[in-house]
Amino acid sequence: MATISKKKSFSLKVLSRNPEDYRRETKLDIHKAPQNPETYLHPFTLGREYQRALNATKLERVFAKPFLCGLDGHRDTIQALAKFPTRLAHVLSAASDGEVRLWDLSTKKCVSSVAAHDGLVHSLCAHRSGQFFLSTGQDANIKFWSCSEEGRIGSEPVRTILNKNVYQGIDHHEKEDIFVTCGQSLDVWAGDRSQPYQSYKWGLDSMHYVKFNRIETHLIAVAADDRSVMLYDTRGGSGVQKLVMRMKTNSLCWNPMQAYMFTAACDDFNLYTYDIRNLRIASNKYEDHIGAVMDVDYAPTGKEFVTAGYDRCIRIFNVADGHSRDVYTTKRMQRVNHILWSMDNKYILSGSDEMNVRLWKARASEKLGVIKPREKTAFNTMETLKKTFKDHPEIKRIARHRHLPKLIYTQKKQIREQKDAQKKKESNRRFHSKPGTVPFVADRTKQVVDIKE
Template identity: 55%
Template sequence: RFQMKVKVLSRNPDDYVRETKLDIQRVPRNYDPSLHPFEVSREYTRALNATKLERVFAKPFLASLDGHRDGVNCLAKHTQSLSTLLSGSCDGELKVWDLTKRECVRTLQAHEGFIRGVVVRYCGTSFFTVGDDKTIKQWTMETPGYGEEEEPLNTILGKTVFTGLDHHQNKSVFATCGQQVDIWDEQRSSPIRSFSWGVDSFSSIRFNPVETDLLGSCASDRSIILYDMRESTPLKKVVMTMRSNTLCWNPMEAFHFTCANEDYNLYTYDMRFLEKPIKVHMDHVSAVLDVDYSPTGQEFVSASFDKTIRIFPKNDGHSREVYHTKRMQHVICVKWSSDSKYILSGSDEMNIRLWKANAAEKLGVLSHREREAANYSQKLKEKFQHHPQIRRIARHRHLPKSIYHQKNELRVMKEARRRKERNVRKHSKPGSVPVLSEKEKHVVSVVK
């Protein structure tokens, strides 16, 4: 009837015995907070050191792929292979790169004049190019054998110049834009559907990676137009104060897209509510030429005429990172690699550059202790990120002199405009000069 408790000392040798004699001594830890009265101050010092070391080890530039004889105009990722990149230049030359070896594995003269767009088919067996010579060409991904000619699998002659190209995620359908937006079936030499909305030219076209029948395009009348491939007419368009150069859909959130604008900003919209953008992303000091999302959908990278590329968190108005080199000129195209670790940029001075997405990340295989230390440092930095000293060190970036002065000049101009608006409102009839938020200022109208 009576239960007797017997307390036994139980020691697991794994808790205190070293695996090898080269290992450090294992020390038992008691995590009771009352025994660690100065824990927060010690953690703060560690977080400060981790933040400083992150800036010391921030070396984002990895490699430069040179070989083009004219400016790089467009880039395309391979849909099945992480290490394969395609690039088209302004002299009609297309190169296929092996990123692991950092060398060009194939070169072909695809078009006369500029290559305006390159896209790889969803299965990865072939790719499409469009150029200034009014043709769409389909090429096999396989390198031709010794003595064989580089011939396209298929050539379609168009009536006008094509300025953009994109392929459907899982159908043998692709879209082009120029004087109008055309939807093509790979088996036919004429478009199966054409859209135009009183616009004389389009600059880019993108399929939605989630809702795969939706498309978005940027037009020359400062508008962004949305289409459904299953319908005969466009869905709706939003007209902005300045022209958008290109747009990119968020790969994780079906209705969100970000457009790169001529007014130095990027705008993230929800396609269901186009009256104003969800977020305005500012930091560039010249026109933004290209934008691409990371596969996680949490960040995007932008390329600008101001010779820099910037990385923005999707919900943040300012960039977390800015990359530049002395030799890099106007950045025309940018891509985020499919494993979310690298960024590729193509610029005016004929080079493709490979960057780390996290500037201070250590590449290669990490030992268990290295990984544990990196995770611990990351958590400490997140815990203390709003402390003034840590925030100042983490946010500071050294900018080229021209960009630094231009940034200050833009700030003065913006403040002057704000002051003038305030004075006008002060001396006007109450309510006659409405207060517009930054989001509402840039949208002219929404047409459905």
Template identity: 50%
Template sequence: MKVKVLTRNPDNYLRETKRDIQKVPRNYDPNLHPFQSSREYVRALNAVKLEKVFAKPFIGNLDGHRDGIFCMAKHPKSLSTIASGSYDGEVRLWNLARKKCVNIVNGHERFVRGLCFNIDGTSLLSVGDDSTIKIWNTEEFETPAHTFISQSVLYGISHKWLDDKVFATCGDSVQLWDVTRSQPTSVLKWGVDSLHHIAFNQVDTHVLASCASDRSIILYDTREVKPMRKVVMKLKSNQLAWNPMEAFNFTVANEDYNCYSYDTRNLKRPVNVHMDHVSAVTCIDYAPTGLEFVTGSYDKSVRIYESTSGHSREIYHTKRMQHLTSVVWSLDNKYVLSASDEMNIRIWKANASEKLGILRPREERAKAYNATLKEKFAAHPQIKRIARHRQIPKHIYHEREQQLESRKKIRRKEENIRRHSKKDTVPFVTEKDKHVIAEVY
């Protein structure tokens, strides 16, 4: 039998040395590359598709509470530490890196209404339905270091930035406290039955704001003897968050399914209206960059908004997640935490398709190149459709369709009235002007 063997002579296809290989610089003249734009469009399309393939935002959960979680607080110095309080009065400290509970204590007899850390993170402050304020040492978490007794039920607490002694609580009024005194140093009232949320400004540290039961948002200054200004809306605001990069801007989560961004220099109308939720927005928190914020709603979903956009860029949901009660954006701008009624804290990626861990230089260059391409071709119909597409739960989808139909009917009715009325008697009211009743000084 005759066997033939394939052979190749290396001299036919290999050089003896690499010294004669000359580097030829690329000529970027567009006339020499007529299909460059087409190639970039295909690359941008592939980048958007791969972004959807790798979009896996859910990282893990923190399980251990025996009742629904009402509030959370992030540590100002440690990225891996958060605190949570539940309906049964339990307060827990968590380690996010290990996804384990570090400390647990029955802090209050009933509902834990609010939590916050002091400026250096050595103490945790909590308030509850038992009308007490307790200060816990984060190292020795068994017994409270200090206990203050209030004359009324407290619904919220916030610590003053850059001052380790001053904090504020809200209930039937706003009370300013000093950790060295057993009674509040100041009480600020403006004829409101109850205040259910309070927040200090991180930049202008003397300013704080609260959400009241009479549908108003009240601004205070700790150097004044009375509140400064108040804006009244059509429905109640549940929570408020200050923009950490712009001292004069804040955003509120409202019962009318929207969020409203305000400029404190002009409270007559909001700067922006953020839509997309199909039920009451219960909680809100800003990213440390001030460019985005996260919201949680009664419709069992978490949404991420750009501060200048009216619609959400991302929606997170699971089958088991119930009504959202608290959301937190981590200080490294990478993670979002959500707490809900079913006794669970969930950890999400702020960017759903972002790769966790260390990136190699080649990966970083590819990531930057793809981001530039997606921005360049963002307006193209196919890329825009893929980038905007999200899978949403069935109940949110049907509710959104009903609300869109309802808005169309109202808009059509207004147009008919305007068409059959005298000119300029039925003015066109923008969405920003519809929901604000009055601004009071």
């Protein structure tokens, strides 16, 4: 019997790629791996991304080393810090012995120094041109000092203004040749005049801090010893508004991106951000310090600010949050009087009682120096993953953990218990009283005593 053989035909499918799309030009190049973005091919993507976010959060805490160096050289307490609006590397510092030093942040060394005043220096500010800086001291003098691009300070002041009263604060206009001083009164100076062309006084107490608005440059905010914050307009002959608070304001700073917002550092361990269009209630309240807040300064982006505390620590806040995102402290650091955020948004400088100016990173785990494109892409990816999974319990616990000194830890715990007890007492009083007899008062309005216009 004959057999019939049948031949079957087969079709073979081959993946064909252009070798130029994946071939390396040299051995040092990176292999190009083709990836398929279809979600059904990656069923465990969420789990892998969570694990990467967890690892990134752990590595962030491992590499969190914010302290860079101490700028030594002063022989007395740091009384003032100032930065140049037209320079990134140069910073000024002044001490109680009257010495002013100019530091170069790129080399972390003192470029030059000068004995500016007899006695302590109350305040410093840079001229709008960047070629001069102004200083006020206990000797009741206002002095202009030349400062070259290389950082050399003149041995003698360019100009000296003699006064009868001691000025506690000074600040220069952003665009015009105008500067303002505060003491027994608020004085506005222009050009080469030896007398102020405008003086303001609201109340009997003296003023200790003054700041120009960097956007609406005709607005001035002043902190006085009678627990008030006053707003002045240089185009008018009197004050605009006066905010009286329960505790004294030590320092204040305008938001560089929002002309109508400023933040006040107070003696009640808190900071308050106000909108000048409505001073009856604070826009936000910032807690966490266990001592008086001595100074505050905004980042150039306007999204963050840094504070100096009587409790010997530095805290960094996001504008939208009520609690600090980070806290910096060392064993040897004493009361921090002054704080500064550098113009390149990378560094923070602090001046404290033990005669040191310390340099910190604005982001504790940030890598300094040149970053390769691949590293930058990896860092951005990790930041996105951490933001995506920031509310997961494990990641949240690791991200917010900080090692604090025992004193700060225990005091912060006691303050929290006191606040909780006070809130419970108020709620019980409201519950056992007639409706409306004990009204609810928000924390952001309790510190406001009066508004005067």
